[in-house]
Amino acid sequence: MTLAISIKDLHKKYDNDVHALKGINLDIQQGDFFALLGANGAGKSTTINIICSLSNKTSGSISIFGYDIDRDREMAKEQIGLVPQEFNFNIFEPVREIIVNQGGYYGIPRKVCIERANELLHTLDLWDKRHEQARDLSGGMKRRLMIARSMIHQPKLLILDEPTAGVDINIRRSMWGYLQKINAAGTTIILTTHYLEEAESLCRNIAIINKGNIVENTSMKELLNRLDTETFLLDTREPVTQLPETDDFSVKQRDDTTLEVTINKSRSLNVMFEYFTQHNIRITSMRNRSNRLEQLFVELLENDNDTDSAATTGITKGEQS
Amino acid sequence: MTYTEISTAFSTIVIKEIKRFTRIWIQTLLPPAITTILYFVIFGNLIGKAVGDMEGYNYSEFIAPGLIMMAIINNSYANVVSSFFGAKFHGNIQEMIISPLPSTVVLLGFISGGVARGLLVGIIVTLVSMFFTNLHIHNIWIVISVVILTSFLLALAGFINAFFAKTFDGMNIVPIFILGPLTYLGGVFYSISMLPEFWQKVSQLNPILYMVNGFRYGFLGVADTPITITFLILISMNIILYLVAYFLLKKGKGILD
Structure with missing residues (x-):
């Protein structure tokens, strides 16, 4: 083509x-x-x-x-x-x-x-x-x-x-x-x-x-696809008072009715929903915490800038020696 | 681009330019008419009576060709300098740069817009002049060719000015401090034969003198300068300024980057 x-x-x-x-x-x-x-x-x-x-x-x-x-x-x-x-x-x-x-x-x-x-x-x-x-x-x-x-x-x-x-x-x-x-x-x-x-x-x-x-x-x-985890924000119908621990993903409480879940992309989201069902937490809505591309974009630029400063430091040291 | 495409592109620029100055006719077409009326009332009728005849014509008849030429000079220049500087200022010159238009077409398009305004204003001022004086025509072909060569030349000068101007002040410096004085000292209101010899020689360095006198010769058959010199100067200056303008546009000086 x-x-x-x-x-x-x-x-x-x-x-x-x-x-x-x-x-x-x-x-x-x-x-x-x-x-x-x-x-x-x-x-x-x-x-x-x-x-x-x-x-x-x-x-x-x-x-x-x-x-x-x-x-x-x-x-x-x-x-x-x-x-x-x-x-x-x-x-x-x-x-x-x-x-x-x-x-x-x-x-x-x-x-x-x-x-x-x-x-x-x-x-x-x-x-x-x-x-x-x-x-x-x-x-x-x-x-x-x-x-x-x-x-x-x-x-x-x-x-x-x-x-x-x-x-x-x-x-x-x-x-x-x-x-x-x-x-x-x-x-x-x-x-x-x-x-x-x-x-x-x-x-x-x-x-x-x-x-x-x-x-x-x-x-x-x-x-x-390079992002190996994905983070979601979940709204719950009732305030959540206790969050039982799990090894399948990490879950944090942002406020009474909002949970932040970070899950490895290799895991099925069903695991997450089963967990909430088991603990009687009813989810009313779900969204990505941040734009995935934005996360990668920032990471890439940060890495590139780090490489630049490392290279600059190297040159400076070389000149000093 | 094919020949047909080039002629379409050229006519697009010219029509755009004509629409631009006719859209703002209160700023472009009306002022020269009013200024000419004032010149005829004050210089022609009031002062002219005291001055008497000049080169065998009454003062109104003598100054009429100069007044028409002054309007043509100012308007051909002003049209291109303001239009091209405006295109730079608003950024819409990029519309032409990104298109496959050859530089020659862009240049000739803008210049033709300036010539069109110069000619239209020239016609308006001529019609106004006819209310105040009798216009003789000695040689119509000289009148037409001097008008076209002069408006083309001044349009080129305006284009070059617009290229270098970075601000609105930069756009106005040449018309106010150079073009205006040269025009008034170019024999519009007097014959240089009235000046002392030294100042006659100095006046001969002024290119506007040749334009005014060439035009006056076309109307009255009298002039301070030989008509062949007028054509020689107009043609050679047109060639020089065209090459300068083309070079600037081709290089994109002040437009690119």
């Missing part, structure tokens, strides 16, 4: 000597829904900006569906749609005009652009706002406008840089639905987000970038 993106040894060094990307290698398959995660300043947006020609790379190569961004820049650009982190449209222009003009820049006839824009405006629930100036839209509408604009030329690769930042949960979920739909229709999607539950529920593969290096690149399933 053709690779949607192939990045080889990508470096970016700014004039102020900041080495933002330190030799990134990344392959993303066609049709993938791919999460590119990292803390603020890790290098996610720099990578995206280079892919989209918004920033110059220092060295390395990138090809988009086989088109090298240096040699076949025009063709590479035609494959990409970008939803940037910041609102970057002319706020004084009418909503539909922004989408139609973007199609025009790709050489698509105006009539076709208007038809496509109308469809996108309906799908993304912006139809009623089509004649309004973009500055009059709410934050969520502006985000959807940027998605509509990025889709006008029907790109094979859609890059979303924190597309749901500051968007309420209802709109976020409707945006997820739209993204899943276009992904199912064949559009490859790269998503960066700070909402890790978003990445966990949408993406099939993931790369984590830290301080300009890819520190993890695997499938979401494999990454999540």
Whole structure:
């Protein structure tokens, strides 16, 4: 299968000597829904900006569906749609005009652009706002406008840089639905987000970038499988006064009617429910204590940072000796 | 991109630019008309009577081509500097950068927007002038070619200014402190033959002088500078500024990173 993106040894060094990307290698398959995660300043947006020609790379190569961004820049650009982190449209222009003009820049006839824009405006629930100036839209509408604009030329690769930042949960979920739909229709999607539950529920593969290096690149399933325990919060109908001990899992009382259970993933959850039934504790609801991906993400970054400081310490000692 | 795609992209930018300045017509199209009326009332009618004839024409007839050219110069420049700086400021220049548009098309699109505003304002000011004076046409082709070359040149200058401007102040420094004085000293209201020899020579270093006089020659058939020199200067400056603007855009100076 053709690779949607192939990045080889990508470096970016700014004039102020900041080495933002330190030799990134990344392959993303066609049709993938791919999460590119990292803390603020890790290098996610720099990578995206280079892919989209918004920033110059220092060295390395990138090809988009086989088109090298240096040699076949025009063709590479035609494959990409970008939803940037910041609102970057002319706020004084009418909503539909922004989408139609973007199609025009790709050489698509105006009539076709208007038809496509109308469809996108309906799908993304912006139809009623089509004649309004973009500055009059709410934050969520502006985000959807940027998605509509990025889709006008029907790109094979859609890059979303924190597309749901500051968007309420209802709109976020409707945006997820739209993204899943276009992904199912064949559009490859790269998503960066700070909402890790978003990445966990949408993406099939993931790369984590830290301080300009890819520190993890695997499938979401494999990454999540690395957690050998899972922690749940259970609400009980009546207050729990006594908690008999068990070797099957650990159980702690958080308050009168909330229990925290940590269980090894190899064990069946039935064991837990049997235990509560035996002790006449009636469970009314159950949820994960924290997002699993979030837990792994924090652990990975902490490990990477520990390795860095260990290496730095080693160098310092070497110099001293 | 194919030729058809490129022409679609180019017309998209030009139409967008024209819609932009017509949407804010109170800021872009109305002020030159009002300013011209004031110039004719004050300089043409009141002061002009005391000045008398100039180069064989009454003062209103003499200053009319200069006033039209002044409006064209200011508006061609202002359109591109504000539009391109706005696109940088709001970030929507990225819409074009991520698309497969060649740099030439982006540049010519913005410049054509500036030329379009210059021409439209030129027509408005010409119509206003006709209420105050008789406009003679000595050579219509010279009038048209000087207008197009001048508005193209000033649009390019505005584009370069917008590239380097980092703030709104940076956008206004050149029009206020350079373009304005050069225009007023470029023979709009007087013939440089009235100046002492030294200042005549200094005036000849001012490129606006050649634009105003070339345009005046097209209307009245009289000018302080030879028309061939006007064309030579306009064409060579257009080539130089185009290459500078293209280089800046191609390198993405001030836009990328």
